[in-house]
Amino acid sequence: MFTGIVEELGEVTAVEKLADASRFRLRGPLVTEGAKHGDSIAVNGVCLTVVEFGDGEFTADVMEETLKRSSLGALEVGSRVNLERPMAVGDRLGGHIVQGHVDGTGTILDRTPSENWEIVRIALPAHLSRYVVEKGSITVDGVSLTVVEAADDWFTISLIPTTLALTTLGIKRSGDPVNLEVDVIAKYVERLLGPNAKENVK
Numbered sequence: 001m002f003t004g005i006v007e008e009l010g011e012v013t014a015v016e017k018l019a020d021a022s023r024f025r026l027r028g029p030l031v032t033e034g035a036k037h038g039d040s041i042a043v044n045g046v047c048l049t050v051v052e053f054g055d056g057e058f059t060a061d062v063m064e065e066t067l068k069r070s071s072l073g074a075l076e077v078g079s080r081v082n083l084e085r086p087m088a089v090g091d092r093l094g095g096h097i098v099q100g101h102v103d104g105t106g107t108i109l110d111r112t113p114s115e116n117w118e119i120v121r122i123a124l125p126a127h128l129s130r131y132v133v134e135k136g137s138i139t140v141d142g143v144s145l146t147v148v149e150a151a152d153d154w155f156t157i158s159l160i161p162t163t164l165a166l167t168t169l170g171i172k173r174s175g176d177p178v179n180l181e182v183d184v185i186a187k188y189v190e191r192l193l194g195p196n197a198k199e200n201v202k
Contacts, residue, residue: 001087002042004095004137004144006167007031010043010083012075013057020064024048024075028083029056040100042084044168045142045179046070047100070102071141071177082142082167095144096137102179104128106140109154110174118159119148120169122178129153130190131182139181143167 007030014025024043031041032053039050041058048060067073075081087093104125112119122140124132132138132150139145140157148156164170172178 002047002084002095002098002100002142003087003091003093004045004084004098004139004142006082006084006143008083009166009168010081012077012079012081015075015077022062022067022073023051023059024062024072025057025059026081026083027057031083031085032056032058040086042082042086042098042100042142044070044072044081045098045100045139045181046072046102066102069104070179071105072179074177080168080171084142096139097184098139098142098144098181099184100142101181103131103182104180105177106180108172108174108176108178116161118164119156120159121154121156122180124151124154125180126153128180128182131186136186137183139179141168141172141178143169 008028010026010028012024013027016023035050035053035058037050040047041050046066050058051061052059062072106122106124109121109123129152132147132155134147134150136147138147145157148158159169
């Protein structure tokens with residue numbers, strides 16, 4: 001479980017392409033402090049398992065299903081990534097409930113800078129549109145954000161200087177893909193209130 005509050009801007013140091021998977025080595029001195037084999041670390045919002053670690057780096061295997069559903073397959077050596085360790089029980093929930101299970105990918109359509117913030121418009125896959133609402137929460141590349149506007153096929157977010165400086169959202173450009181995770185509570189509510197609602201509450 002994560003909160004979408006990015007702890008560190010990391011970097012991909014090695015990529016090994018396998019038959020139906022990829023192995024990534026990533027640099028993140030902060031998130032690897034006290035790391036153990038089998039720990040979880042969110043990479044651009046994708047929950048990955050630590051396989052090896054040392055010298056401020058860790059290795060994670062990414063299976064084909066994850067590569068298909070996320071933008072991790074586009075990472076290469078030198079790519080910057082958002083890193084976050086799991087939430088500890090008893091910590092403040094600074095963002096919102098994030099699982100690290102990407103629901104799909106979007107594409108940055110355009111960016112509109114202003115003096116103190118920047119508005120970013122992102123294409124929204126049709127199957128996720130119903131979960132995105134104005135003033136609701138969404139995770140973009142692992143960053144917990146508030147939706148400013150929500151249309152059928154796009155939404156906008158407003159980025160403050162801190163987010164621009166400390167996450168990959170400050171360096172992403174129009175046309176770049178981003179990982180999206182919608183609010184899991186909305187998905188559960190839809191399931192419970194759907195056609196099989198009576199069966200689900202028995």
